[in-house]
Amino acid sequence: MLYLVEMDVNIPESWSEEKLQDYITREKACSQGHQKSGKWVYLWRVAGKYSNVSVLDVESPDELHQIISSLPLFPYMDINVKSLCKHPNAIRETMI
Ligand SMILES: O=C(O)C[C@H]1C=CC(=O)O1
Numbered sequence: 001m002l003y004l005v006e007m008d009v010n011i012p013e014s015w016s017e018e019k020l021q022d023y024i025t026r027e028k029a030c031s032q033g034h035q036k037s038g039k040w041v042y043l044w045r046v047a048g049k050y051s052n053v054s055v056l057d058v059e060s061p062d063e064l065h066q067i068i069s070s071l072p073l074f075p076y077m078d079i080n081v082k083s084l085c086k087h088p089n090a091i092r093e094t095m096i
Pocket of ligand 1 (some may be wrong): 007009027028031032043050051052071073
């Protein structure tokens with residue numbers, strides 16, 4: 001199952017630079033682990049925003065939630081999920 005996931009990151013203003021860097025380091029390790037597993041297929045930065053657009057290929061909505069909620073910054077993100085299916089006019093057989 002393919003999902004388009006939009007994540008807007010909202011870092012609390014009260015965070016120190018040290019705390020922010022700690023979260024960013026752990027976030028990178030976590031998301032790169034999911035990317036290496038093949039579950040997190042695309043990760044794009046939205047130009048000009050602390051946001052990303054991602055495509056995940058997972059077995060179920062439960063697995064999607066497990067992956068997204070494993071991110072250290074999960075409590076600090078507004079997340080929008082869209083379920084994807086094949087467009088009838090798409091010329092490629094493979095979606096990803
Ligand atoms: O920087 C972000 O967009 C937040 C987060 C989501 C995945 C990742 O590696 O970082």
